[in-house]
Amino acid sequence: MNQEQTENIPVLVVGSLNMDLVATADRLPATGETVFGSEFATFPGGKGANQAVAAGKLGAKVTMVGCVGQDAFAQELITSLSENNVDTVFVRRADKSTGTALITVGASGANTIVVVPGANAYCNKEDVDKALKSFDKPGILLVQHEIPADTAQYAIQAAKEAGWTVVLNPAPARAVPEHTLAMVDIITPNETEAAIITGCQVGSPDEAITAGKKLLSLGVKAAVVTLGSQGAICIMANEIFHISSISVEAVDTTAAGDAYTGALAAALAEGWELKDSLRFAAVAAGLSVTKRGAQPALPWRREVDEYISRQEVK
Numbered sequence: 001m002n003q004e005q006t007e008n009i010p011v012l013v014v015g016s017l018n019m020d021l022v023a024t025a026d027r028l029p030a031t032g033e034t035v036f037g038s039e040f041a042t043f044p045g046g047k048g049a050n051q052a053v054a055a056g057k058l059g060a061k062v063t064m065v066g067c068v069g070q071d072a073f074a075q076e077l078i079t080s081l082s083e084n085n086v087d088t089v090f091v092r093r094a095d096k097s098t099g100t101a102l103i104t105v106g107a108s109g110a111n112t113i114v115v116v117p118g119a120n121a122y123c124n125k126e127d128v129d130k131a132l133k134s135f136d137k138p139g140i141l142l143v144q145h146e147i148p149a150d151t152a153q154y155a156i157q158a159a160k161e162a163g164w165t166v167v168l169n170p171a172p173a174r175a176v177p178e179h180t181l182a183m184v185d186i187i188t189p190n191e192t193e194a195a196i197i198t199g200c201q202v203g204s205p206d207e208a209i210t211a212g213k214k215l216l217s218l219g220v221k222a223a224v225v226t227l228g229s230q231g232a233i234c235i236m237a238n239e240i241f242h243i244s245s246i247s248v249e250a251v252d253t254t255a256a257g258d259a260y261t262g263a264l265a266a267a268l269a270e271g272w273e274l275k276d277s278l279r280f281a282a283v284a285a286g287l288s289v290t291k292r293g294a295q296p297a298l299p300w301r302r303e304v305d306e307y308i309s310r311q312e313v314k
Helices: 047-059 073-082 118-122 125-132 149-161 191-198 203-218 256-269 275-290 301-313
Strands: 011-014 017-024 039-044 062-068 086-093 099-105 111-116 140-143 166-167 220-227 232-236 240-241
Touching: 011 047, 011 149, 011 220, 011 256, 017 220, 039 047, 039 073, 047 073, 047 086, 047 191, 047 256, 062 073, 062 118, 062 149, 086 099, 086 125, 099 118, 099 203, 111 220, 111 232, 125 149, 140 149, 140 256, 149 166, 166 256, 191 203, 203 232, 203 240, 220 240, 220 256, 232 275, 256 275, 275 301
Parallel strands: 011 062, 011 140, 017 099, 062 086, 140 166
Antiparallel strands: 017 039, 099 111, 220 232, 232 240
């Protein structure tokens, strides 16, 4: 995966910022059941902020657009972004509580998550416009679904009209209008998200391909359906290929999808081809599940490069 070095184009992330409240237990509780936990910790998170940090730690020039509240969590989230190479000039303080995510992690690394949007619900079109106007050249836009749907759709349209490459991570799962999908260059759903958007059952690689083809018929340029430990399937008009996941011992899968999408954006911003960008993203996502937490678990560029170098030597 050696790539010729070029000047990075910018990465703009429009999305959520949450404080993750994480409880660890031997197993996840069933409905109505109480189990004893072993650890509790708080970690900076939110899909938008996670993807921004993932790209920033991998060397991208990242700017974050989003909202935090007026409480103690707000400054912690802004500090975490700044310490991980993310420009926070367009992170606005709203007169609401900062978004939070209540996360339970089992011994296997599986998790359940309840998100309380808080200030994220106030990220608006004006926030998007201010950020886009600050750039003298287009780059990579990353959008997710933890902000209002009209803001996400507006960001996609405004960025596309300004010549940006649009990457949509449609998580959490919700329907996406066809006119919005038609402006998306790369979409990165998991099985559940792909099923909800397309109406197709997605439980196997073959079904992922069917869903991916449906997304292409709706105007998406490339569909990358992630399949957890089975890797990902990339569906394009002229090519379909599988990207394997790396073999690791999972400790916490909380931000794996965000690591994947953020790393994809970082590689694309360096001018990498999509296939190589997805291989790079698979390594970053795999390394992220070997540590606890969201942003603290996201790997630095040297960790990803060292892993790739070891594999290439073999």
